[in-house]
Amino acid sequence: MTSTKRSSLGRGLSALMADLQPVDAPAGSPGATLVPIEQVTPNPDQPRRIFDPAALNELAESIRSRGIIQPLIVRRHPDDGSLYQIVAGERRWRASQIAQLHELPVIIREFSDAEMLEVAIIENIQRADLNSIDEAASYRQLMTRFGHTQEKLAEALGKSRSHIANLLRLLTLPDQVQDWVREEKLTAGHARALVTAENPTQIARRIIDKDLSVREVEALMREKTQKPGKAAPKAEKDADTRALEGDLSATLKMRVQIKHVGTEGGQMTITYRDLDQLDRLCQILAGTA
Structure with a gap:
């Protein structure tokens, strides 16, 4: 286990969540300190890279009229004790610069x-x-980099485990489909229906071109799984099998399908998108990943 994981797990996710709670305290409450805005610097590892300019301007107008309602969470800059690094609140810091504030509550x-x-x-x-x-x-970054499980994340963040598992399955979709979800050309419901599709990118284009609803996509997927001339399956996969498929897909970051044959055995199919994924799968199976 890496030193990063040891450090994080030693503190505990719940303890870190507790340290975030004061962000809901009023800016003028005890514990909040006013510091010059030029002494506050952004987090170089901020996971959020895109800040909508229109939304920032709207927040800046609110700050001009009402001030900053919630203080920023900061730490002392590791390389310069006279500066502070933002832990939580970079959006407020950016909007405050637009509003030309001189001090920030932290x-x-x-x-x-x-x-x-x-x-x-x-x-x-x-x-x-x-x-x-x-x-x-x-979620995947918290799990892979810091060693948290879906159960721990669900408990700490107030989410259901199924919510986290369902979202992780979306990461098995091709990059183009994921980009369309980011661009809001597809909803999360559309994307979930495509997770088990043989050709998700092609179907996603059809969804966008024809403006299909989630129900229409789900019906389309049922049609595609039914072979011509044969009756529809009498029963769907049980919930445990579907959950196992989702967990394996999220772990491997590849689509996994499980088909039970009789009562003793069955088949498990892993679909990879390119040779890099195939190489990674071979490393996992060989225990060298």
């Missing part, structure tokens, strides 16, 4: 580099406007 916390990244990812997840693909990528 709450100072002690975070290691690993904890700072972890908290930044958590805050990113909690944003209401985060798209499903970026939310799923944040």
